Amino acid sequence: MEKRPAGRGGSGNARVHAETVQRIDRAMGTLGTAAIAAMDERLPWFRKMSAENRSWLGLVAQAGIAAFADWIKHPERARPAATEVFGTAPRELARAVSLQHAVEMVRVIIDVVEDQVDALAVPGSEAELHEAVLIYSREIAFSAAQVYARTAEARGAWDARLEALVVDSLVRGEGSDSLNSWASALNWSSSPVSVIAGEVDGDDAEPVIDELRAAARRARFDLIAGVQGGRLIVVLGGTDDPMAAAEKLSGLFGTGPLVVGPTVRDLQSASASARAALAGLRAVSAWPEAPRPASSDELLPERALDGDADAVQGLVAQVYQPLLAGGAALLDTLTAYLEQGSSLEATARMLFVHPNTVRYRLKRVTELTGYTPSEGRDGFTLWTAIILGRLADRRS
Secondary structure, eight states, X not given: OOOOOOOGGGOTTOSSOHHHHHHHHHHHHHHHHHHHHHHHHHOHHHHTSOHHHHHHHHHHHHHHHHHHHHHHHOTTOSSOOTHHHHHTSOTTHHHHSOHHHHHHHHHHHHHHHHHTHHHHSOTTOHHHHHHHHHHHHHHHHHHXXXXXXXXXXXXXXXXXXXXXXXXXXXXXXXXXXXXXXXXXHTTOOOOSEEEEEEEOOSSOOHHHHHHHHHHHHHHTOEEEEEEETTEEEEEEESOSOHHHHHHHHGGGSOSSOOEEOOOBSSGGGHHHHHXXXXXXXXXXGGOXXXXXXXXXXXXXXXXXXXXXXXXXXXXXXXXXXXXXXXOHHHHHXXXXXXXXXXXXXXXXXXXXXXXXXXXXXXXXXXXXXXXXXXXXXXXXXXXXXXXXXXXXXXXX
């Protein structure tokens, strides 16, 4: 059997022939230039990059070839120190170049080296150089994945902290200037915005939040989530129907109730939606048959009775004041109707009017408030609004 050519220093276990190593050393500059030229020719995204980023990637290409040359000089190394290749560029470059683009760049560099194997290898040792190139290409691909994985982990941890700050700021009702900068760092620009408040099962909410993000991406809306105590708070962006979105996400929340706050124009205004959703979550136990999810507006009576000033103001402004503006007869008829157990005839007798007059006035109540007096839940809301409105009138 023919003895394998001795490597550098006469070692019998050299990775490639010593003269091949010398040829690669002499050709490093040429190979680096050829790699950059091939990237410019074959990679459209490379041509569109800024001059600074193109320069950094050129250094990465040259570092890749230099790392290959250094590795084949040291056959005692089982694996090349390929991590040094991507350590050449600043961390910010990982955001400008996707992992897919990085893999394409590595492929181009390896292709350039492989095209020169016949010229670089000593006659008869082409196979061993081909083998070395294949091993190196595998290791450098793993190195690229490792660099991007570390960057993604660091970015994910930072994003999670920013999300927690955004949620905490909204819960506290702080519409600070920092909120916009935090949201900008999270690439948040969606509107309108609404907040969902629910519960989370167990102590580890991170897997649930990851699933919520994935579900939001599939549904094509933005999501920021955080945990406050045992409450899971989700900020939705870019959907005009937060109730439908909440229904899609409801299975990822805990087993307790789920309340959706009103839609607001932007994240800066979302503290109002968060406040309503959390107030609804506190008060929803007073309505055991509440739907899941429930709108915070559906819980206005319970919220008001629980001491929520926003709900009190909403019922007075949206229900009592329009009734009052509709005339004393309208308010008196509604009050009598509710007191008489929703009986048209009893109300008509009490007011000395025809039942059709009662019907007309009740229809007018629905037109002004959106609530139907004959429906139990709506009647309860109307009655609560009247009581709160009268109390407000007395105080004022």
